[in-house]
Each structure stands twice: as C-alpha cells, then as structure tokens.
Amino acid sequence: MFISPPFKEILPGWRKSIIDVATRPLLLSTTTHQTNKNLVTVKARIPSSSLGSLPYSLSTSHVSSLTSSSAFITTSATTTIVKPSKLSRRNYTAEKVRCGTSKQVAVVGAGAVGSTIALLTMMKNVASEILLVDKAKDFALGQTWDLADANIVNSTKVRQGTLKQAGQAEVIVIATGAKQQPGESRQQLIDRNYEMLKETIDGMQPIQKDGVMVLVTNPVDTLTLIAQNISGLPRNQVFGSGTYLDTCRLTVYLSDLFNISPSCIHAYVLGEHGDSQFIAWDAASIGGRPLNSFPEIRQLDKETVRLAIANKAMDIIDYKGSTYYGIGACGASICESILRNALNIRPLSVYVKEFDTVLSIPSKLGAKGIEQIMPVPLSPGEHKQLMESAATLRAIGERYQK
Numbered sequence: 001m002f003i004s005p006p007f008k009e010i011l012p013g014w015r016k017s018i019i020d021v022a023t024r025p026l027l028l029s030t031t032t033h034q035t036n037k038n039l040v041t042v043k044a045r046i047p048s049s050s051l052g053s054l055p056y057s058l059s060t061s062h063v064s065s066l067t068s069s070s071a072f073i074t075t076s077a078t079t080t081i082v083k084p085s086k087l088s089r090r091n092y093t094a095e096k097v098r099c100g101t102s103k104q105v106a107v108v109g110a111g112a113v114g115s116t117i118a119l120l121t122m123m124k125n126v127a128s129e130i131l132l133v134d135k136a137k138d139f140a141l142g143q144t145w146d147l148a149d150a151n152i153v154n155s156t157k158v159r160q161g162t163l164k165q166a167g168q169a170e171v172i173v174i175a176t177g178a179k180q181q182p183g184e185s186r187q188q189l190i191d192r193n194y195e196m197l198k199e200t201i202d203g204m205q206p207i208q209k210d211g212v213m214v215l216v217t218n219p220v221d222t223l224t225l226i227a228q229n230i231s232g233l234p235r236n237q238v239f240g241s242g243t244y245l246d247t248c249r250l251t252v253y254l255s256d257l258f259n260i261s262p263s264c265i266h267a268y269v270l271g272e273h274g275d276s277q278f279i280a281w282d283a284a285s286i287g288g289r290p291l292n293s294f295p296e297i298r299q300l301d302k303e304t305v306r307l308a309i310a311n312k313a314m315d316i317i318d319y320k321g322s323t324y325y326g327i328g329a330c331g332a333s334i335c336e337s338i339l340r341n342a343l344n345i346r347p348l349s350v351y352v353k354e355f356d357t358v359l360s361i362p363s364k365l366g367a368k369g370i371e372q373i374m375p376v377p378l379s380p381g382e383h384k385q386l387m388e389s390a391a392t393l394r395a396i397g398e399r400y401q402k
C-alpha cells in the first residue's frame with residue numbers, strides 16, 4: 001500500500017490509508033468503521049491560526065471545539081489505496097499539491113526584497129503559511145503584522161518565525177544581508193554575505209530533506225554554490241534566482257519595442273547575474289518567429305542592449321537606493337512554480353557540471369526544485385560569452401569552497 005509522503009510526514013505510524021484531510025494536524029485518534037472498512041474517522045488538533053487554511057475538503061463545520069490556540073477537527077473520509085506501480089511521478093507530486101499539507105514558505109530576510117517576495121507570494125494564494133525570519137526581530141514582527149493586514153483576499157497566514165522553523169519549510173527563500181550601495185558591484189558584497197549565509201544555513205539545520213532553497217541574496221550565483229555545498233540538500237533543491245530578473249527586464253524591453261505582450265516573447269539573459277551576463281539572441285523568438293529575423297532587431301546595437309539590461313539594477317539603485325519589485329515578482333513566481341509543481345522553464349542559477357560552477361541556464365522548475373537543465377542553442381559568439389561568464393564565476397567560487 002502506498003502512503004502519500006505528506007501523510008507519512010504528518011501522521012507518523014499511520015499505515016492504513018490515504019485520506020483527504022488537513023494541514024499539519026496533530027493526530028489524536030483514528031477509527032475504522034465496523035460496517036465499512038474503507039471509512040476512517042480522524043480526530044486531530046490543529047493550531048487555531050491555521051483554521052483559515054484548511055483545504056477545500058474540510059471546513060469550519062468539522063471543528064468540534066475551538067480555543068484561542070487549538071481547534072479540534074473530526075472528519076470521516078473514504079480511504080483511497082493506491083498501488084505504487086500505478087502512481088506515476090507526476091501523479092505523486094500532484095497528490096502532494098492537491099492534499100495541501102505542505103505549503104509553507106519561509107522568507108529569511110524581512111527587508112525590502114524579502115517582504116516584497118512574501119507579499120506577492122501571498123497574493124498568489126499558493127502558500128498556506130509564510131514565515132518571516134530576520135535577525136532584527138522587532139522589525140520582522142512589524143513587517144509580519146503589516147503583511148498580515150494585506151491578507152484580505154486569500155487564506156495565506158503570515159507569522160514571524162525562527163531559523164530552525166525556516167529549515168522545516170517546503171520552500172526556503174534567502175533574502176538576507178547586505179545590498180549594493182551606488183557604484184558597488186554585486187560581487188563586492190561577497191565577504192559580508194558569505195558569513196551571513198553560513199550563519200543562516202547553520203541556524204536552520206537540520207534542514208528537512210525535501211526542502212527547496214531559493215537564493216536571492218547577492219552575489220546570487222556564488223552564494224548559491226556555497227549554499228549547495230553547506231546546506232546538505234541535493235544540488236537540484238538549491239538554486240538561485242539568477243538571471244530570471246534580467247530576463248524579465250529584457251522581456252519588458254522587447255515588449256515595449258514590439259508593442260507585444262511579454263507573454264508572447266521568449267528570450268533569455270543567461271550566465272552571471274552580474275556584469276558578464278549575455279543575451280541568447282539566437283534562441284529568442286516572438287510568437288514562434290526567430291527574434292533575429294525581425295528588422296527592428298537587425299538594426300539594434302546588441303551590445304548596447306546587453307549593457308542596458310546588465311546595468312539596469314545600478315540605474316535603479318542610483319535613483320532610489322535599491323531594487324525590490326522586480327525581484328519580488330520573480331521570487332513569488334518561483335515559489336508558485338514549486339508549490340504548484342508547474343514545471344515552468346526559467347533561467348535560474350544552477351550547478352552546471354560541464355563548467356563546474358553555478359550560473360543561469362534555462363531550467364525546468366517543479367515541486368522538487370530543478371527537474372532538468374535545458375540549454376538553448378547558442379551562436380559561437382554567445383557560447384564564448386557563456387564560457388567567459390562561467391570562468392568568472394568559477395574563479396570567484398573557488399575562493400569560497402568549503
């Protein structure tokens with residue numbers, strides 16, 4: 001008999017069936033009915049605060065008693081027994097998503113970036129709970145209360161958490177640490193943010209083995225490599241936002257140039273989330289037509305476009321001090337892809353064996369993190385830029401190996 005992983009996790013010792021119940025309940029009792037062996041009654045205690053995130057299969061009508069801290073729910077369900085051979089990988093993750101038991105996102109770093117990711121993730125209604133963690137505890141509490149006030153359209157809970165609790169979340173977003181000052185490069189943050197990352201990951205241990213860790217803190221590629229080395233998670237479960245944000249900037253630029261919806265544009269910025277990034281023009285298309293075949297593109301000075309995209313963060317930082325809306329949207333979209341097992345292709349910071357470093361390549365993203373790296377065809381010039389980006393990142397990464 002197959003026990004779905006969320007139930008294995010939340011109901012230790014439970015060996016009878018899959019039933020369609022609740023969010024992280026503390027199981028009190030289970031009874032199999034005499035007349036119908038497939039009908040099981042479950043009594044469980046859950047925190048009152050998670051009442052609002054009960055899945056569709058349960059409602060407050062199942063609550064048998066309620067105190068300020070606990071709610072007791074009693075429900076009966078018909079068991080479903082699934083043979084492992086019949087359970088494809090896709091069904092397995094779909095089951096995990098459908099059960100709704102495992103949807104906690106921890107955002108470590110409650111500053112401008114972390115709180116924007118939290119807000120936009122909340123608006124997507126994909127997480128049952130968002131944990132906000134910051135070493136500035138009063139600040140994080142204020143951010144938590146403020147974010148909770150935005151919770152008028154869905155059931156995502158927001159609460160302040162600890163690093164230990166963050167280590168148990170399904171998705172762990174790292175957005176702590178120092179940001180660039182005007183004129184400073186991302187790489188110049190490495191020494192300050194390296195120590196912070198080590199402390200953060202140490203504080204989360206033991207990290208639950210199915211957790212997916214998303215690095216946002218800069219320099220994101222090098223910090224992703226370090227997190228892969230020290231977190232204890234498989235590499236595919238630790239990746240960075242990489243050039244996803246640069247790709248969004250390029251898409252918006254092309255959308256304006258062609259007056260076409262961004263959703264019809266397929267074009268990637270790849271390599272380093274930093275100065276050596278490049279645009280994969282050869283593989284880009286609009287509405288299925290190669291981008292390079294458009295006269296508007298043939299007339300462009302492509303290096304000028306590359307520099308404009310690569311320097312956009314610095315331009316924003318010069319004007320307003322930091323960037324957070326763009327990365328907020330990217331971070332929330334990444335959380336959504338994981339929690340919905342959407343299998344979207346995104347340019348993310350991933351370990352590429354061929355280059356022995358972490359850099360951005362289009363990658364398939366689902367419930368288990370990076371499912372597959374999906375390189376695109378590059379022109380000889382673009383391939384050279386990729387090699388240069390890899391060499392830059394490998395040289396920096398080597399200084400910070402364990």
Ligand SMILES: NC(=O)C1=CN([C@@H]2O[C@H](COP(=O)(O)OP(=O)(O)OC[C@H]3O[C@@H](n4cnc5c(N)ncnc54)[C@H](O)[C@@H]3O)[C@@H](O)[C@H]2O)C=CC1
Nearest residue numbers: 109111112113134135136176177178179196216217218327
């Ligand atoms: N990858 C990307 O595309 C982007 C990355 N970033 C990066 O995100 C990071 C955060 O930027 P902002 O939110 O604007 O900075 P911020 O200064 O607004 O917030 C940083 C937060 O981290 C907290 N913090 C610092 N050390 C900590 C520790 N050891 N443990 C827990 N919390 C700690 C601070 O208390 C602060 O609340 C920066 O490294 C920035 O460069 C920003 C934009 C885009």
Ligand SMILES: CC(=O)C(=O)O
Nearest residue numbers: 186218245313323327
């Ligand atoms: C700060 C940063 O990395 C960005 O906005 O691209």
